[in-house]
Amino acid sequence: MAVVFEATKGLTGKPFHYCPGCTHGIIHRLIGEVMCELGILEETVSVASVGCSYNSYEYFACDAVQAAHGRAPAVATGIKRNIKDKFVFTYQGDGDLASIGAAEITHAAARGEKITAFFVNNAVYGMTSGQMAPTTLLGQVTTTSPFGRDASYQGYPINVSELLSNLTGSAYIERVCLTDYKNIQAAKKAIKQAFLAQQANLGFTMVEFLSTCPTNWGKEPLEAMDWLKEKMLPQYPLGVYKGADIDFKKLEADFKAARGGENA
């Protein structure tokens, strides 16, 4: 019988520990699929961060290094500088990347490190039980903004993709979401483009995924998807923030040609 669908070899097959309705699982799978489709699984190192995805290394089938809270871009720098012809990506949440790791991600981008940051933004601290994140929306209720985030008291959300796209060292930055098939396919395309840009040494690359956290938002999975579309998209518009002029078709053709069609 013909196989029409199978699990990606880019993942280990270990069952995810993520909550129902969280999109970490979709993002993991997409990254795994892209690593396999590009044929780079065996030459990629992932850097796990601190938060719900602290053990993403148990799921990604590539080599992996676990980093301290917020430090993944620095750890990735130390790795990538030694394996310049391979691929290194970080997998970070919004507390990790935009709060405690704001310096590391900013300077990795400024240096134009040839790494990719997969930034999962669900507007809340997940693992530590729903505290306010730098990306928490105005008015959003969290365990540390119990009366709703008040700009006069707690300041404003940080739009990371917009911020980092201002740095010359950033080569490709795109924000995506995973609310339906079309967006999931767009997210997968963004992951592939980030790896291609990394491979071409264009500079720092990042894909920001708007993600759901039904557990800490206090919503059913489907309600959470609707909330993301209604509330998060106006604050965090989707799109390519850096690198819209990159000819990815050419990059991919060159990449495949350089490998003698081994991955075709």
Added chain:
Amino acid sequence: MAEKRVLMKGNEVIAEAALRAGCRNYFGYPITPQTEVMHYMAKKMVQIGGNFVQAESEVAAINMVYGAAAAGFRVMTSSSSPGISLKQEGISYIAGAELPAVVVNIVRAGPGLGGILPAQSDYFQATKGGGHGDYRNIVIAPASVQELYEMTVEAFNLADKYRMLAMIMGDGTLGQMMEPVAFRDVEPIVNVEKPWAASGRNGRAEHNVVTSIYINPDDLEAKNNELKAKYDYIEENEVRFEEINCEDADIVLVAYSTCSRICKNVMKQAAQKGLKVGMLRPITLWPFPHKKINEIAAKSNVKAFLSVELSNGQMVEDVKLAVNGQKPVHFFGRNGGNLPSQKEILDRIIEINENPMGGAL
């Protein structure tokens, strides 16, 4: 033919030693009084095709070290006291993930921003943990520019051999002084296989994971016990010290690095006055020469110990533990960036010689 020696600054010799030890990664952040290490690396490391990154912070620098070490490459960072405090998070992770790395601390006076002059007030931080968790670092305290070369090379070998962090502890005096150094082949560069490194599977059936997290308490306890067994082995096998004139000494000085050099001159002056003064100079601050000091304390000729430090009394606690009540232990120190004069130390020795119990801790 006379051995070729060159006149070089301590900090530059540390950098040269690292390059000769095969280190091709340096990540750092500027801080006085160790910046010459960084300046040397910025030029020479790049010229030989290695990696030099001026990080955005000490925190980032130690995490770049963590990354390079995790990928299986020899790596070093250097800093001074306030910067080393910032690196403690990463140092704890390096211990937890069992990664080989070399960290240089050219100690300056603290606490806080303190001052930029020499001190030994980071002894507790270096030897008793510094960061969180049950772990040790190998801590080596050279006393001359020549030793900076030899022991920096050795630090890389020990780090690789035991998959742990080796720290070179100097101070502003040692880092800034110029002395002749011979870059002799003192230590073979050991190339250790690193099958655990995460640098891409490249045909390996299983993926490698470098991590320090063990959520299951039994797993973490087993890991910590594994580390403890390694540390116990190192305490048995890697203690280094220099023993001078302890055979018939009345008073035994305990001093390391810069202080040991001042004390060597004091010993000559004491001998001229007919005083029998010996010295035990720890070279590894961890593992500390507890056994050796305990043996010396048991000798009938020894009347008292005097720990001389650039602090308000840190190593003296280990000296007391080692002596274990057999003989009185005294302390003399200057701090804040001041060095003790030979006369100050000699006066203290004369007092102790006359009244070994007076002022003992």
